[in-house]
Amino acid sequence: MKHDFAELRLDRVTRRFAGAGGKAFNALDELTLTVKRGEFIALLGPSGCGKSTALNCIAGLLGLSGGSIWLDQTRIDTLPPEKRGFGMVFQNYALFPHMSVAKNVGFGLRMRGITGADADAKVVHAMKLVQLIGQEHKLPGQLSGGQQQRVAIARAIVIEPPLILMDEPLSNLDAKLRIETRAEIRRIHRELDRATIYVTHDQDEALSLADRIVVMKDGVVQQIAAPKEVYEQPSNLHVARFMGYRNVLELDVVREEGDRVALTGPDVALTGMRKQPLKARRAAVAIRPDDIVVGGNTGEVNIVVAKVENVEYGGRDSLLDVVTPSGTLLHVRGPVTIARGDSVRVHVPVERALVYPLD
Amino acid sequence: MTTATPAAARVPFDRTLLLVMPAAAFMLLLFIYPFIYGLLLSFNPKSGGALANYTHFFTTDNLWPTIWTTLKLALPATLINVGFALPIAYKMRNKSRYQRWVTTILVVPITLGTVLIAEGMLIYFGPKGWLSQFLQLIHLYTGPIRLTHNFWGVLISLVISGFPFAFLLILSYITGIDPVLARAASTLGADPKAQFRHIYLPLLAPGLAMCFCLAFVQAYSVFPSAVLLGSPAGPTRVISIAAYEAAFEQYDYSLASAIAMIMGFVQLIIVAAVLGLRNLWYRGPVSGGKG
Numbered sequence: 001m002k003h004d005f006a007e008l009r010l011d012r013v014t015r016r017f018a019g020a021g022g023k024a025f026n027a028l029d030e031l032t033l034t035v036k037r038g039e040f041i042a043l044l045g046p047s048g049c050g051k052s053t054a055l056n057c058i059a060g061l062l063g064l065s066g067g068s069i070w071l072d073q074t075r076i077d078t079l080p081p082e083k084r085g086f087g088m089v090f091q092n093y094a095l096f097p098h099m100s101v102a103k104n105v106g107f108g109l110r111m112r113g114i115t116g117a118d119a120d121a122k123v124v125h126a127m128k129l130v131q132l133i134g135q136e137h138k139l140p141g142q143l144s145g146g147q148q149q150r151v152a153i154a155r156a157i158v159i160e161p162p163l164i165l166m167d168e169p170l171s172n173l174d175a176k177l178r179i180e181t182r183a184e185i186r187r188i189h190r191e192l193d194r195a196t197i198y199v200t201h202d203q204d205e206a207l208s209l210a211d212r213i214v215v216m217k218d219g220v221v222q223q224i225a226a227p228k229e230v231y232e233q234p235s236n237l238h239v240a241r242f243m244g245y246r247n248v249l250e251l252d253v254v255r256e257e258g259d260r261v262a263l264t265g266p267d268v269a270l271t272g273m274r275k276q277p278l279k280a281r282r283a284a285v286a287i288r289p290d291d292i293v294v295g296g297n298t299g300e301v302n303i304v305v306a307k308v309e310n311v312e313y314g315g316r317d318s319l320l321d322v323v324t325p326s327g328t329l330l331h332v333r334g335p336v337t338i339a340r341g342d343s344v345r346v347h348v349p350v351e352r353a354l355v356y357p358l359d
Numbered sequence: 360m361t362t363a364t365p366a367a368a369r370v371p372f373d374r375t376l377l378l379v380m381p382a383a384a385f386m387l388l389l390f391i392y393p394f395i396y397g398l399l400l401s402f403n404p405k406s407g408g409a410l411a412n413y414t415h416f417f418t419t420d421n422l423w424p425t426i427w428t429t430l431k432l433a434l435p436a437t438l439i440n441v442g443f444a445l446p447i448a449y450k451m452r453n454k455s456r457y458q459r460w461v462t463t464i465l466v467v468p469i470t471l472g473t474v475l476i477a478e479g480m481l482i483y484f485g486p487k488g489w490l491s492q493f494l495q496l497i498h499l500y501t502g503p504i505r506l507t508h509n510f511w512g513v514l515i516s517l518v519i520s521g522f523p524f525a526f527l528l529i530l531s532y533i534t535g536i537d538p539v540l541a542r543a544a545s546t547l548g549a550d551p552k553a554q555f556r557h558i559y560l561p562l563l564a565p566g567l568a569m570c571f572c573l574a575f576v577q578a579y580s581v582f583p584s585a586v587l588l589g590s591p592a593g594p595t596r597v598i599s600i601a602a603y604e605a606a607f608e609q610y611d612y613s614l615a616s617a618i619a620m621i622m623g624f625v626q627l628i629i630v631a632a633v634l635g636l637r638n639l640w641y642r643g644p645v646s647g648g649k650g
Binding site: 080 | 544545550557558640644
């Protein structure tokens with residue numbers, strides 16, 4: 001097994017499935033991606049977007065319908081999973097119920113013919129890395145969900161794979177444990193200095209863990225970029241919606257000056273930044289609730305006057321639903337002092353109002 | 360320990376338990392009562408002391424060897440059934456286009472009665488049967504074929520009638536094992552052979568033991584095919600034939616009951632031994648975690 005690799009290259013990887021009525025559809029459509037050693041990649045998207053299909057194709061659990069996968073100069077998409085040697089962490093952990101924790105962790109070594117003191121040392125090292133020392137002789141059924149999760153990670157990393165694949169590994173944990181384990185996964189990734197591909201539908205997870213995020217929809221890649229860029233500059237309306245741009249207003253385009261676009265509606269006039277070429281007279285403006293400023297000295301442009309219809313208390317601030325006289329609804333984050341029925345002036349910063357063609 | 364009240368005693372009586380009454384009455388009337396009746400009858404021989412029937416059985420030359428005669432048929436038949444059902448069921452574990460067809464064809468014999476199978480086998484495997492005629496026609500083998508009215512006829516019939524049963528049972532055990540476990544093993548370097556050895560086999564072991572027991576008990580009580588396809592006076596004089604002769608040819612119901620008890624005891628020993636072995640293996644859930 002080869003450990004010192006420079007990159008994993010996916011070249012137009014495609015997977016077709018037979019859909020309803022015998023019509024084939026592309027669960028994964030021409031995914032092209034290069035993962036460098038040391039990188040943490042998150043595949044992000046709603047369920048059915050093809051992210052797990054992509055992971056299974058890389059692991060070898062699913063065959064490709066087109067394209068190829070390369071580990072440096074070696075083509076690996078023709079190899080069965082047991083010949084690829086990638087570590088994989090499954091969503092429901094897939095621990096072997098009849099083997100002790102130590103046997104589970106040591107399974108990959110045993111399959112490689114590594115036994116005895118050499119194997120024991122590696123198992124202990126992996127168990128230390130996931131902080132499971134003392135649980136070696138228990139059966140998986142005797143562990144909590146969080147501990148089972150750690151066993152699954154230890155089992156995948158003990159074989160020192162060039163690539164670690166994780167399929168929504170935190171989705172079965174409760175909120176507190178999820179955040180703790182998240183930090184743990186990031187730490188383990190750093191210590192191993194391999195590459196990790198991590199599948200999730202949770203944008204917080206992707207933002208906090210990944211070096212680069214691959215946002216997918218219907219099997220097609222929407223954007224590949226660093227978390228900050230995906231968060232602040234979504235490439236299209238779909239990515240914007242998925243990244244928490246909850247306010248999407250359909251307005252008429254009045255004027256385009258460079259990237260600045262002026263738009264108008266029944267009782268809102270907004271200027272925003274164009275992110276994609278506009279094709280029609282109508283366009284969508286996407287704004288995050290936390291980018292909108294409530295009250296204060298806010299200047300002349302992009303002011304909306306509206307009435308607070310609903311308040312969701314959130315501790316440090318509140319999530320407000322504000323409605324203009326003609327019925328345009330905006331989700332806004334504002335001070336907790338604002339109550340239902342209040343009238344507010346809100347300001348949308350021009351560079352935080354992103355303009356996309358309608359989809 | 361003297362004054363402690365068990366916690367269970369305080370649990371109010373669950374009246375839905377009464378629903379089990381009809382089944383319990385059924386068991387009592389049709390199984391437990393006849394069993395006790397037979398047991399007592401066996402200690403009440405036509406002549407001699409309480410154990411006369413048992414001494415008679417173990418000292419008569421055409422009675423006690425039936426235990427071995429039957430074992431020699433039932434054990435190979437059971438091993439063949441379980442042994443062949445396991446790899447075929449393993450191959451059939453994934454849903455595929457041909458899986459349903461193969462399963463159906465393999466299971467059809469379960470719908471046939473023993474007598475019907477015997478009839479068919481006499482026509483097919485007999486000295487002038489289709490198999491013999493066919494082999495002679497293509498000049499593959501021209502000698503006489505003796506697959507009926509001997510040990511082999513009964514063995515083949517036990518396999519034909521017992522295999523679907525073992526196959527269905529094992530198939531249900533195998534499909535109960537989460538296939539993601541094998542996938543996990545494959546990502547850790549286990550080829551299909553190793554996946555079977557390290558994942559499927561250990562998780563199946565308790566089920567295989569159970570299947571072996573059921574198939575064995577079924578085979579050990581062989582009667583119609585031993586008469587129709589075997590040589591009931593010689594190599595296939597099984598224990599149930601001995602019991603039948605005692606009951607309906609000598610009209611010695613007491614001796615027949617004793618033979619039936621011995622037959623049940625032998626079955627019990629084998630089942631207990633196999634289930635004892637089963638305890639050496641892991642027994643628990645066959646899925647790999649939450650979810």
